[in-house]
Amino acid sequence: MSSVPAALSATNSSWWHRNQQSMTPLLLLLPGVLFFLFYVIFPIFQSFNLSFYEWDGLGERSFVGFYNYEELYWDDAFYISLRNNVIWLVLYLLAIPAGLFIALFLNQTVTGIRLYKSLFFFPFVISQVVVGLVFTWFYDPTFGLLNVFLGWFGLGPINVLGDEHLVTYGIIAAGLWPQTAYCMILYLTGLNAVDPEQIEAGRLDGAKGARMLWYIILPQLRPATFIAFVVTVIGALRSFDLISVMTNGGPFGESRVLAFYMFEVALSEYGFRMGYGAAIAVMLFLIMLVYISFFLWKMARDERGV
Template sequence: MFIVYVIWPIGESLMLSLYDWDGLYNREGEFTGRFIGLDNFRELATDQAFLVSLYNNVIWLGMYMLAVPAGLLVAIFLNQNVRGIRLYKSLFFFPFVISQVVVGLIFSWFYAPNFGLLYLILEWFTGSGVAILAEERYVTYGIIVAGLWPQIAYVMILYLTGLNNVAPDQVEAARLDGAKGWRMLWYVILPQLRPATFIAVVVTVIGALRSFDLVSIMTAGGPFGSSRVLSYYMYEQALSEYGYRMGYGAAIAVVLFAIMMIFISGFIWKMWRDETER
């Protein structure tokens, strides 16, 4: 199943990126693509819309990584035995169970000019509101904040699971040695959370790079293409009325896949090196 649903599609995308193809077959069902080698990738290098999408994805990656420490802090808070902790867990867990489409709609209303809560708050304090999703300077950051809401909840769940597996004898031994607070977290808790951290980083990187749904729901790439990301630009080129350029869309997908593999492979290598040095 892994070969059929993962390896084979990756190979097909790599092959398709070398062709100029509109996605159609002839009457005999034969492939009609024209082999053009690396021309799609050469065009990407000078495509301003692609460069904007790539830049936005870099911003997504940088800001999305905030979900990892934020999720850890929330998980540590929710791991306490205090009154009402089940209610707190439910409230923090809620963003994870709702659809990304719903998240996009909620934040679209939150940012909406004239009646959105953020707009009204800014207008109250500064005298003039800001239409976040209509401003090229702010739109990408506004969408990322919307994406961070459920992503932090997801990371929180991973860390809560990891905290349940922390060895209590090591914690008690550290307390007897006088470790507490930051030292307890850094030297005792975090080393035991490495598996959870690995999964959290991987899913966060993947979530940042496949940020299609929120962009589609909240701005459709606007205003003026300023909020495009690679996954959305790939869709526009390959499957929308803008092009039906399947080969060009596949080339964008290959670039997206390469970026993802660089980040994930680098983190896997670091974890492997840390384990071998122990």
């Protein structure tokens, strides 16, 4: 009788020893995968489901089908938010080339380079709330440094955050400050992995300046560019804290973006409309998915040389 458990134990032990090398990484990844499924994937499907209901967050849900999406179609505030998100997407991408050129400068051997690196790195480590407060003071029409500077040339004062035509651009400029620092850090890390033999081979072939950058350095920086692009797009689409701190969506709702409008309708003055907020979140997710999927497809084509 005792020989049967012993045989089973030997069989199990031998299976583990045979598969230990392949199973160990999976076991180590399992907690992270479970957290990702529970805190990322599950809420996405939950938001899709909630967008078909009318719910105040406390009472009973009422199924309304596509009514929330139909209401979005006629909602002027939604289109203002969508327009501002497109502006954010286009202008926020300026952080990528700006971060690249700053990284190229900081990668040189010059006197005081550590001080320069610290100065450019500083915006990345401070809170977005602090960035918003600093730029609010900077734009202030009475004592802000922007209007002091314009006054030297006989211009101004300009109330950037109070002008419905300028407010979005003023907030984007504030957001570009730390985002450029983040892209700079990514490219500095990528430049440390650039193959010096390829650079030397390029110099022997007469490549220098822009040709060296375009044909030799940038292809080796594709992983850093991909990460910078994805993080920048996500940052542009989920922009909330700067808008909340600097304008709270004003003036006249002209600085709203989808993430801020979602907060307003779901948790603020619009009566806790969770279903309508979820519909806005779904639209934001689909925009992000299309934008990043297109970039992934383009990168895959470039890798294949199509």
